[in-house]
Amino acid sequence: MTIAEKILARHAGKEHVRPNDLINARVDLVLGNDVTAPVAIKEFERIGVETVFDRDRIALVPDHFTPNKDIQSATQARIMREFARKHNITYYFEVGRMGIEHALLPEEGLVLPGEVIIGADSHTCTYGALGAFATGVGSTDMAAAMALGETWFKVPATIKVEFKGRLRPWVSGKDLILYLIGKIGVDGALYRSLEFTGEIIADLSMDSRLSMCNMAIEAGAKCGIIAPDEVTFEYVKKRAKREYEPVYADEDAEYEKVYTFNGSDIEPQVAFPHLPENTRGISEVGDIKIDQVVIGSCTNGRLEDLRTAASILKGKKVHRDVRLIIIPGTQEITRQALREGLLDIFLEADAVVSTPTCGPCLGGHMGILAEGERALSTTNRNFVGRMGHPRSEVYLSNPAVAAASAVAGKISSPEEVL
Amino acid sequence: MEGRVWKFGNDIDTDAIIPARYLNTSDPRELARHVMEDADPEFPQKVAPGDIIVALKNFGCGSSREHAPIAIKAAGISCVIASSFARIFYRNAINIGLPILECPEAAENIREGDKIRIDLKQGLIHDLTTGRTFSAVPFPPFMQEIMDKGGLINYVQWRLRKQQGSGT
Numbered sequence: 001m002t003i004a005e006k007i008l009a010r011h012a013g014k015e016h017v018r019p020n021d022l023i024n025a026r027v028d029l030v031l032g033n034d035v036t037a038p039v040a041i042k043e044f045e046r047i048g049v050e051t052v053f054d055r056d057r058i059a060l061v062p063d064h065f066t067p068n069k070d071i072q073s074a075t076q077a078r079i080m081r082e083f084a085r086k087h088n089i090t091y092y093f094e095v096g097r098m099g100i101e102h103a104l105l106p107e108e109g110l111v112l113p114g115e116v117i118i119g120a121d122s123h124t125c126t127y128g129a130l131g132a133f134a135t136g137v138g139s140t141d142m143a144a145a146m147a148l149g150e151t152w153f154k155v156p157a158t159i160k161v162e163f164k165g166r167l168r169p170w171v172s173g174k175d176l177i178l179y180l181i182g183k184i185g186v187d188g189a190l191y192r193s194l195e196f197t198g199e200i201i202a203d204l205s206m207d208s209r210l211s212m213c214n215m216a217i218e219a220g221a222k223c224g225i226i227a228p229d230e231v232t233f234e235y236v237k238k239r240a241k242r243e244y245e246p247v248y249a250d251e252d253a254e255y256e257k258v259y260t261f262n263g264s265d266i267e268p269q270v271a272f273p274h275l276p277e278n279t280r281g282i283s284e285v286g287d288i289k290i291d292q293v294v295i296g297s298c299t300n301g302r303l304e305d306l307r308t309a310a311s312i313l314k315g316k317k318v319h320r321d322v323r324l325i326i327i328p329g330t331q332e333i334t335r336q337a338l339r340e341g342l343l344d345i346f347l348e349a350d351a352v353v354s355t356p357t358c359g360p361c362l363g364g365h366m367g368i369l370a371e372g373e374r375a376l377s378t379t380n381r382n383f384v385g386r387m388g389h390p391r392s393e394v395y396l397s398n399p400a401v402a403a404a405s406a407v408a409g410k411i412s413s414p415e416e417v418l
Numbered sequence: 419m420e421g422r423v424w425k426f427g428n429d430i431d432t433d434a435i436i437p438a439r440y441l442n443t444s445d446p447r448e449l450a451r452h453v454m455e456d457a458d459p460e461f462p463q464k465v466a467p468g469d470i471i472v473a474l475k476n477f478g479c480g481s482s483r484e485h486a487p488i489a490i491k492a493a494g495i496s497c498v499i500a501s502s503f504a505r506i507f508y509r510n511a512i513n514i515g516l517p518i519l520e521c522p523e524a525a526e527n528i529r530e531g532d533k534i535r536i537d538l539k540q541g542l543i544h545d546l547t548t549g550r551t552f553s554a555v556p557f558p559p560f561m562q563e564i565m566d567k568g569g570l571i572n573y574v575q576w577r578l579r580k581q582q583g584s585g586t
Contacts, residue, residue, distance in 0.1 A: 022560050039444045039484055046571050049578070065442060072442035122482040122506055138484035138510035144574045152560070186429055187476040191505050220476060222505055275429060362438040362481070381480060383433040385456040390437075 002158035002253040003225045004193035007133040010247070011116045019157035019256070027057070028132075028242070029110055030145045031119030033101055033358075034062040036138070038079040040120055043143035052087050053149030059091040059110055059119075060084050061101040064358045069365035099330025099356045102126040102214060102298035106206075107330055109239030113228040113246040118145055123298050123380065125216045129209035130236060131228035131246055133193075136217060156222045157256040158193040163200035165263035170414045172308070173208030174300060174378070174398040176200070177215040177224075178269035179261065182279030190220035192256065195249065200263050201226055206235045207304035214299045215380050218276040270376075270411060271396035274384045282401060282413045289321070292375040293406040294387075295399050296327025296354070297361045300378035303333050305399040310342040312403040312414055313349040319409030324351040325360060325367045351406070363387045369394075376405050419496045419517075419538070420546075424465065425530035426473035430457055431480035432507065436489040444485065446492035453489040467494030470536070472528045474500065478507025484514065491516045497536050499543060499554070501525040512561055513570035519543065524552035 001009060001016065009017040011025035032040050037060055044052075052058055060080050065073035084092035091110060098104065102123050105111045113131035117124060120142040127134035137151070145151045163176055176196075181188070194216050201209070209226050216224025226232075228246040236244070270285050272278040295301075295309050306328060318324045326346050328334040334356065337343050346353050360367030361379040369375055369388030375395070377387065382394035395411060404414040434457040436449055443449070454461040454471075471490065477500035478486060487510045490498065498511070501522040511518045517538055524543045528534060532547040541554035557565070567573040 022558055035438075035441050036482065036484070039488075042444070043571050047574055047578070070442060076442060076444070120482055120484075122480065124482075136482040136506050138482050138487075138506060138513060140484060140513035140570045141509060144513075144570050147574060147578075154558075186479060187502065187504070190476065190502060217480075220479065220504060362433070362441075364438055364441075381431075381433070383431045383480060385437050386433050390456045390459070 001250050002193065002255065003131065003195060003227060003247055003249045004133050004158055004223060005155060006247050006249070007114055007116060008153060008155055017155045019155050021155045022152060023155060024150050024152050025116055026150050027118050027145050028115035029057050029059060029117045030142055031059045031061070031101060031105065031117065031121065031124060032142050033064050033121055034066055034073065034077045034080055035064045036120035036142065038076045039139035040142040040146065041079055041083045043140050044146050047143065047147050049147045052146045055088050056090045058089050058146055059105060060089055061093050061098055061104060062095060063098055063100050063356065064362065065364050066357060067095050067355065097331065100298045100301055100358055103301055103329025103333065106130060106210060107239065107332055109236060109241045112236055112240055112242060112244035113232060114244050118151055122217045123214050125221065125223045126210050126214040126298060128213040128216065128223050128225040129206065130232055131226060133223055133225065135223045156191055156193040158195050159189055160195045160197060160255040160258045162198040162258065162260045163263060164198050164260060165200065167200055167263050168267060170268050170400045171266055172398045173204055173212035175266060175269045177212045178271055178276065178279050178396065179266050181215065181219045181276050182269065184219055186218060186275050186277045187220040189216070192221050194219065194221045194224040196224060196226050202229065205304055206231055207302040210302065211299050215276070218380060268398055268401050268413060270401065271382055273382050273393040273395065276382060276396060285411050288395065288411040290376045290405060290410060291321065291373040292323045292325065292367060292369065293402050294325050294360050294367055294375060294377040294379060295402050296329065297358065297379040298329070299380045300399050301327055301329030301333065303336055305378065306333065306337050306342050309399045309403040310345040312400060312417065313351065313407065314345050316349055316407050316417065318350045318406045321409050322406050324406040325354060326351050327354045327359065328356060330356055360387055376402055376411055378402050420533065420535045421468040421470040421496050423470050423472050423528055423530055423532045423534055426457060426471060428474040429476045429479055430473050432478055432483050432486040433480055435478065435486040436483065441483060441485055446488050449485050449489035450492035453493040462493065465493050465495065468496050469494065470534060471495055471498045472525055473498070474525055475502045477503050479504035482506045484510045487511045487514055487516045499524050512564055515565065515569040519554035521552050521554040524554065
C-alpha cells in the first residue's frame with residue numbers, strides 16, 4: 001500500500017484497502033475556521049448530540065476575517081467563540097494566540113505523522129508535509145466528524161512525483177509545486193493522493209515542504225504526502241501534543257502514475273492569471289508592472305519565507321508605485337522575525353507588516369485590489385476576483401521573486417535587484 | 419425534474435460561484451443573491467427556480483466553502499451537471515442534498531438555453547430541445563443513501579438512532 005492507503009487502512013481498522021474503496025475512518029483532528037465553522041456549528045446542532053466526540057481533537061482558528069473586519073464577520077467569529085466555550089474546546093485559538101491555521105497547527109504539534117486530519121478548509125492538505133493524511137472537507141463533513149470522530153472516505157489512488165537532482169538558486173518548495181501544477185493542470189491529480197519523493201525532497205526544509213503540500217489541492221488532489229524522515233522528526237519532537245506512529249509506503253505499493261522531474265529544469269515559477277496552472281519560468285515572464293505585493297498566507301508566511309524576503313529587501317526600498325504587505329503566519333513567527341531583525345528590515349524598506357490573517361489571499365481584507373490593479377502574491381490562488389475586484393489580476397510566485405518584484409516595481413528575479 | 423440550462427466552461431472555481439467578499443455571512447438567501455457573480459455578473463438576476471447548471475471539467479475547484487453549493491441550492495438551481503467535479507464540491511453537494519450528475523457527454527453536448535429533463539434515480543438526462551439522451555455516472559450505493567436521506571446530517575441522525583436502537 002502507498003502511504004495514504006496505509007494510513008487510511010489503519011484508521012479504518014482494516015488490514016488492507018485499495019483505491020476507490022469506500023471506508024469509515026477515525027480522525028485524529030477536526031479543524032474549522034471563522035468562515036467554515038459557523039456553518040458546521042449550525043449543522044452540528046441539528047444532529048442533536050450533546051457533546052463533541054473529543055474536545056482535545058477539535059481545532060478552531062479564527063483567521064480568515066480576523067481581527068474582525070466588519071460587523072458580519074464579528075458575528076461569525078462570535079458563533080465559533082461561543083461554541084468553543086460551551087464545549088470547552090481545548091484548541092480554540094483566540095486573536096492574540098491565533099495564527100493562519102495551516103501555519104499554526106504544525107507549529108503547535110497538533111498534526112503529526114501517520115495521522116488522519118480533516119479540516120473545513122481546502123488547504124488542510126498542508127499537513128501531508130508531516131506524513132499525515134490530511135484533506136479538506138466542507139462544513140457539514142466537519143459537523144458530522146465533530147459528533148462522530150470519524151468520517152467516510154473514498155480511498156484515493158496515488159500519483160508519485162519524484163524530484164531528482166538539486167535545486168537551482170532561489171527555487172523553493174513553492175516553485176516545485178507550481179511547476180508540477182503547470183505540467184499536470186489544475187485537475188491533473190483530481191481525487192488522487194500526491195506522494196512527493198526524491199533527492200530534492202529529502203533536502204527540503206519543513207517550511208518548504210509545508211508550502212509544497214499546501215498547494216496539492218491546486219492540482220485537484222485529495223492530499224499531498226511526504227514520507228516522514230529526519231527533517232520531520234526534528235520538527236515534531238519538540239512540539240508533538242500526542243503520541244504518533246509514522247507510516248511509510250510498502251516496497252510493492254502500487255502507483256497509478258509516476259512523474260519524474262529534474263531540479264536543473266526548474267527555475268523560479270510565476271503563475272499568470274487566472275489559474276495556478278498558467279505557469280512560466282521567471283526568465284519567460286516579460287515586462288509585467290505590479291501595484292501590490294503580498295508575502296504571507298498558509299502557503300508562504302513561515303519563517304524561511306520571511307528570511308528569504310528579508311535577504312532581498314535588506315537595505316533596499318519598495319518601488320514607489322508598489323504596496324508591499326507582509327503577513328507573518330503566526331504570533332510565534334512574528335516574534336522570531338522580530339528577534340532576528342526581519343521586521344525592522346521590512347519596515348525600513350517601507351513594507352507594511354500585518355498581524356497574522358488570511359486577509360488579502362481570499363480578497364477578505366488587508367489589501368483588496370481595485371479594478372484593473374495587479375498583484376504579485378506568494379499565496380495559492382489567482383482565480384478571477386480572488387484578491388478583490390473581478391477585473392483585478394493576481395500572479396503567484398515564491399517569496400524571493402515577490403520581494404525582488406516589490407523593489408523593481410515589476411515581476412523580477414532576485415538576481416535583477418541584488 | 420425539468421429546467422432551462424445555463425452553460426459554463428472549465429474549472430469554474432468556488433470564488434466564481436460565491437466570491438469571498440460575501441462570506442461574512444452564511445445566510446443562504448443572502449449568498450444566493452451573489453451566486454456565480456464573478457463568472458457572470460448578471461446570473462443572480464437571470465436565474466429562476468428549477469434552472470439547471472451545465473459545466474465542463476473540474477466544477478467547484480478551489481476552496482472548501484460549503485457556501486458555494488448552498489448559494490446554488492438557495493438560488494433554486496435544481497441540479498448541476500458537469501464533465502467532472504472538484505472533490506470537495508462533490509462531497510459538499512451530496513452532504514447538503516444539492517443534486518449533481520457527472521456526465522462528460524451531456525456536459526459537452528447540452529447548450530445554453532436547452533430545456534432538459536433529469537431522472538436522478540436512473541441518472542438519465544434528456545435534452546428536450548435536441549432530443550438526445552445521456553447517461554450519467556451512477557453514484558455508489560453509500561452516497562446514494564446519503565442523498566436519499568436528504569443529506570449527511572439526516573444520515574448521521576439515522577445512524578445514531580440505529581445504534582441506540584440496537585443498544586450499542
